[in-house]
Amino acid sequence: MPINWDQIEGNWKQFKGHARQKWGKLTDDEIDEAAGNKQILAGKIQERYGIEREEAEKQVEEFRNSLK
Template identity: 50%
Template structure:
């Protein structure tokens, strides 16, 4: 799945995203609103990881979809 599809289906995917990254709040998901950069930033913030690691996790998530 590419990011354009994720962005278009963000409302449907928020539960799945929250299951993957459980430390993200509902407010975080609302703020992210399907934006990949915002998702990476929130993952970095909540999990204390580097940007490249957050990007790798997002890429892995997309491959599974």
């Protein structure tokens, strides 16, 4: 069962390495700024990768589903 966003936000230090691996173009500061907030994370991905918001949100959801 995938974890929820409250768990991700609460344990962001544990999961931010996974985010760094998935989105290597994001800076450490951007990852720290997102702090597990899915809307902020999607916005950072959208900006850094030049993709549509919908695609960024899809990637963020896939990221959540990949965490155990």
